[in-house]
Amino acid sequence: MNDKPHLDVEALAELQDVMEDEFDVLIQTYLADSRSRIDGLKEALATADPEHFAKTAHSFKGSCINIGAPRLGGLCFEAEQLGKDATLEQAPAVLERIEAEFSEVAQRLQNFGQEV
Amino acid sequence: MKVLLAEDSASDRLILARLVSRLGHTVIEAEDGTEAVELFRETQPDLVLLDALMPRMDGMEAARQIKALAGERLVPLIFLTSLSGAGDLARCLEAGGDDFLVKPYNRVILEAKINAFNRMRALHQALSHQRDHIRRQNQQMLDEQRTARRVFDNIAHTGCLDAPNIRHHASPLSVFNGDVLFAAQRPGGGTLVFLGDFTGHGLPAAIGAMPVAEIFYGMAAKGFGAPDVLREINRKLRRILPIGMFCCGLMIEADFKHNSLRVWNGGLPDGWLLRAGGYRVAIPSRHLPLGVQEPDQFSASMTVLDAAPGDWLVMMTDGLPEAPNSAGESLGEEGVLSVLAGLKAGQEPFEALLARMQQHTGKPELADDLTLCCLQMVRAEAPEVMPDKIPESALTGPADWHCVYELREQTLADFNPLPLMLHICMEVPGLRSRSGEVYTLLSELYNNALEHGVLALSSEWKTSPGGFSRYYQERTRRLGNTDGHFIRFSLGHQPREGGGTLTVVCEDSGDGFDFTEYSDTVAHQQAASTGRYAGRGLEILRRMTRNLKVHGRGNRVEIVYDWWFPDAAITSGA
Numbered sequence: 001m002n003d004k005p006h007l008d009v010e011a012l013a014e015l016q017d018v019m020e021d022e023f024d025v026l027i028q029t030y031l032a033d034s035r036s037r038i039d040g041l042k043e044a045l046a047t048a049d050p051e052h053f054a055k056t057a058h059s060f061k062g063s064c065i066n067i068g069a070p071r072l073g074g075l076c077f078e079a080e081q082l083g084k085d086a087t088l089e090q091a092p093a094v095l096e097r098i099e100a101e102f103s104e105v106a107q108r109l110q111n112f113g114q115e116v
Numbered sequence: 117m118k119v120l121l122a123e124d125s126a127s128d129r130l131i132l133a134r135l136v137s138r139l140g141h142t143v144i145e146a147e148d149g150t151e152a153v154e155l156f157r158e159t160q161p162d163l164v165l166l167d168a169l170m171p172r173m174d175g176m177e178a179a180r181q182i183k184a185l186a187g188e189r190l191v192p193l194i195f196l197t198s199l200s201g202a203g204d205l206a207r208c209l210e211a212g213g214d215d216f217l218v219k220p221y222n223r224v225i226l227e228a229k230i231n232a233f234n235r236m237r238a239l240h241q242a243l244s245h246q247r248d249h250i251r252r253q254n255q256q257m258l259d260e261q262r263t264a265r266r267v268f269d270n271i272a273h274t275g276c277l278d279a280p281n282i283r284h285h286a287s288p289l290s291v292f293n294g295d296v297l298f299a300a301q302r303p304g305g306g307t308l309v310f311l312g313d314f315t316g317h318g319l320p321a322a323i324g325a326m327p328v329a330e331i332f333y334g335m336a337a338k339g340f341g342a343p344d345v346l347r348e349i350n351r352k353l354r355r356i357l358p359i360g361m362f363c364c365g366l367m368i369e370a371d372f373k374h375n376s377l378r379v380w381n382g383g384l385p386d387g388w389l390l391r392a393g394g395y396r397v398a399i400p401s402r403h404l405p406l407g408v409q410e411p412d413q414f415s416a417s418m419t420v421l422d423a424a425p426g427d428w429l430v431m432m433t434d435g436l437p438e439a440p441n442s443a444g445e446s447l448g449e450e451g452v453l454s455v456l457a458g459l460k461a462g463q464e465p466f467e468a469l470l471a472r473m474q475q476h477t478g479k480p481e482l483a484d485d486l487t488l489c490c491l492q493m494v495r496a497e498a499p500e501v502m503p504d505k506i507p508e509s510a511l512t513g514p515a516d517w518h519c520v521y522e523l524r525e526q527t528l529a530d531f532n533p534l535p536l537m538l539h540i541c542m543e544v545p546g547l548r549s550r551s552g553e554v555y556t557l558l559s560e561l562y563n564n565a566l567e568h569g570v571l572a573l574s575s576e577w578k579t580s581p582g583g584f585s586r587y588y589q590e591r592t593r594r595l596g597n598t599d600g601h602f603i604r605f606s607l608g609h610q611p612r613e614g615g616g617t618l619t620v621v622c623e624d625s626g627d628g629f630d631f632t633e634y635s636d637t638v639a640h641q642q643a644a645s646t647g648r649y650a651g652r653g654l655e656i657l658r659r660m661t662r663n664l665k666v667h668g669r670g671n672r673v674e675i676v677y678d679w680w681f682p683d684a685a686i687t688s689g690a
Contacts, residue, residue, distance in 0.1 A: 011220060018223065019134055030127035058169055062198040063125040065219045 002074035007108050011068035027109050030067045041095055054083025072101045117141045120161035122152035124170045135223050149173025153181045168197045168208055176211040183212035190240035192233035261292055272329030275299045281492040283466035293485040294321035295433050300336035303555035308336045311489055312365040313433040327352050338535040339555045342369035342378055343416035350414045353407030362407040366431045372496040376584045378418035385449055387431040389421055420588040427493040430465050435486030441476050466490040513545040518608040529595035534559050544609050546681050560657050561622040569626030569671050570601045601625045615680035628669030
């Protein structure tokens, strides 16, 4: 478990400042990217491929950190560790929490975008 | 600046591309390692941002390939990573990364890093350009030196350095290190060798060498002796060289006919005369280098040494005694002497010195600024007919003329008239190919008139051991008083079918000497029996001329010399 916030509002505000009118494109890109990452994790789990699981989780972690979704990034880190240790027994549970957190983040990001 | 950005995560790519382009750079985006390498090859970016973990080819491998493609170009490579372990970060740098940037991206840090690498890149580029510039300039300098060397060689051809009795080592570009080595055969026989070492290096030294070469070869061919050549070199260098630049030199005039050497050393290491039986005579520097003194202060007085066929003369520039070994120690002149002292009978000093140098420096190649020359005394040969390079027409130049040239009193001591008289004779078309013979005729007549006529020196002295130097001392002493004396040359030439006839009458103011003894009866026996110089000199004249007459009390000698054009001689001989 981690007690990091769903969204790093400060980081997101800075991104908004940097991206200007492309901020919404960035959010949509992140969301689409993240969905394909989650599909990738599921696939790795189905084929029992811990290396692929770890790498996908790692990349997912990177984009979560950059976009300002620290709690989801933390979960991805847990998943990455499981893949690295090749102990995928607990992976389905972590993946479930990743999906739940992603829904939460997606919801909040949509709202964040609309606030502007 | 062109920045290549390789990152598989689309959202991360978007953020970073925006951050970089906001800094005013052009961004080229790649989605994985393979694409990054391809785009790098195509677009030649100035900086690369590379995600460490990517599909297809990961960042580490891409980094290796990009660094290989960049070659000498400095292309800073920054890894993008959310790796946190120190070991992972270290691996990025080992793969060729120059730095890393940790997610989440901080635009302040990103900007600072890009700017820092841009400065480094600019510095590297400036250094590379300077290096290339220096390389080009160096290449150009070497090309120029080679060209200059060819020009120099046209003036300072090898002369007779390749003669069998001369061994020498000189770097091909030694003239640019200030070393010069010239050797010429004198028109009447004998060899003139000059070894010089200019202060300084490069172009100034080479430029100073040019007139020295021209003076040496020009004057040697005209029959001038070593003192005249030295005086002229000193005068010229004194005039053209800046203060502080001069030429150390060693001049040798080897006379194989009389088995004597005249030597002059101004500033070079000791030269050595190696006689049979391991007997050595040093030739130390007794003069200031050339180009230092005003002409009226300059002394071209030569040291006269007796020598015999087989004796070696060794001369070197200071590059030889001073060459350092790996410990920075040099052989010194003592080291050179110990090599010469250790020579076995029949062993050549040249080989022994070079072998010792190679052993000393530990390198097969000798340094550039080291010149060594060894000259071996040989038996005199008959004057050879000089090959005539330019075919001469019989129609040009004076062929029928007469002149009288008289030298008086002090001038007898101060001036050598042979080059001037040789020059007059060489104006006759076709006679140039006989310059050696004509020089011998003139110099025998002149030396007889001066030494046995005016100075009344006895040739007996020359036959006694060590007498030659004594003879020269006495000669110098008596030249101090030539009051009332003269030598008069009457030269005349008439053309003949296929050649010409040169008539020379040489008269002097001396008491005369007993020529009758030689001229009437002795000539044939003389050559066979005693081999005394005066008799032999006269025999040479008799052999070379159609007619030799001695008039008066032995102080008026007349010769008639016939010559033919080379092809006419073949016709008449057939």
